[in-house]
Amino acid sequence: MIEVSKLSFTYPDGTRALDDVTLSVPEGSFQAIMGANGSGKSTLLRQLNGLLKSPPGSVLVGGLTVDRKSFEQVNRFTGFVFQDPNDQIFAPTVREDIGYGPRNLGLDGDEVSRRVSWAAERVGISDLLDRPIHHLSYGQKKSLSIAGVLAMKPRLLILDEPTASLDPMGEKRIMRLLLELNREGMTVVMATHDVDLIPLYADRVCLLRRGRVVVGGGLREVFADQQLIEDCNLRLPRIAYLFDMFPDLAELPLTVGMARRELERRMGGVMGAPCGVDEHENHCLT
Ligand SMILES: Nc1ncnc2c1ncn2[C@@H]1O[C@H](COP(=O)(O)OP(=O)(O)OP(=O)(O)O)[C@@H](O)[C@H]1O
Ligand SMILES: [Mg+2]
Known part of the structure; x- marks a missing residue:
């Protein structure tokens, strides 16, 4: 589903955020991108849907080279949940915000309504549908940003720290939902530094340090070296x-x-x- 090959990326101010990253995510997997603050997780995810310009040919998603030309096509089957929900939600109410994506897909009004109810229910915010978004708490905004993306039923779901600032039950609900969707066939890629969460849900992990992949593969492989994990400012x-x-x-x-x-x-x-x-x-x- 995703092939990243020897990808390096430097921000305009000279910060090298990714350094020779190679990553392969098979369709149907649950991939965690793990790393401490500033290790390059968000930068890597933003390369996957074309939000940042990557060198030609270094990022393929669903067999398509990610670039300006393919941007719309890639985003037809890719859902992207931003780290900060304020970057994502913008409609006046929760209902309108969740419905925005499905409407944009050209779905009819009944289907949009069905999708809105379904996504709100799965994420646990059905009781908030008529709230103005500026009245939501940060955690509620986070849940809303996930619902808005789910309502488009993407084949590939990319989430940047989806559980940050959720309460324990909210975290469990979202992670279970991701697991269910993954079992139904959705490929899930999730950036997080929550090392307690990753082994519960992910089947593959890519560990980043200062923009480089330190180790990647199955859970056992990645968590085998305690010293290495701690050198990356993480823990077991x-x-x-x-x-x-x-x-x-x-x-x-x-x-x-x-x-x-x-x-x-x-x-x-x-x-x-x-x-x-x-x-x-x-x-x-x-
Ligand atoms: N727009 C930007 N301009 C310059 N440097 C940036 C920009 N965005 C991120 N960086 C830098 O790139 C590096 C990687 O940042 P990134 O946001 O990808 O890390 P992260 O792993 O997602 O961190 P966190 O866990 O805090 O979300 C950091 O050194 C960061 O300061
Ligand atoms: Mg980040």
Whole structure:
């Protein structure tokens, strides 16, 4: 779905934000772009839908070279959620804002209404549909910006820090929604530095440091080197540090579900019924 090849990018003021980045995202995957502040995540995402000018041939999305000519075509099947919702939402009310994209696709009024209700419901903002957008909290704006993009039912969904400033239930709702959409076939690319979230949802990770890909691949591969992760100003998922107490462990657990299974194995099944660990963890991380 996405092929980035030897991509470098320097802002007009001379800041080199991407340095020889190569990344391949297969269709149907859930790809995390992980990195500390300023590592180049947003810059990389903005290259994927043509918001920043890339050297010819270095970015392909859905088989198309991303450039001025293909901009509209690429954005017909790509949804992009900005890091700051204020860059994205602009209509007077929530309903109008969610409906803007579907209307732009040329859909009829009934279909636009259906899409608006569907997207608002999935994101959990149905009760806000008639609110003026300037009355929304920042987290509500964030949810709205996701709903507006979902309403266009893109094949490829690119999100820049989608859960930043959401409360815990809002975060869970959005991440579950992304997982469901991914399982229905949507390719999801998400930039975040939330290292606790990534192993729960992503199946592939690309770790950036100062605009360079440090390591990329599956979760195990990327989280294998604690020192490397910490050198990138990140950390392992919190639960992994608790398991430092078992020096014989071959692999540190990256989620509560993995940790639980490891403990059950060690205790020979004497633990009680699962409590507080939701089925998604068990399901997703076997
Ligand atoms: N418009 C710009 N002009 C000049 N430099 C910029 C511009 N936008 C970003 N940068 C610089 O490019 C580098 C990468 O920034 P980018 O926003 O891509 O990082 P990020 O990984 O998304 O960070 P964060 O986690 O804070 O969102 C940083 O050094 C940043 O200061
Ligand atoms: Mg960013």
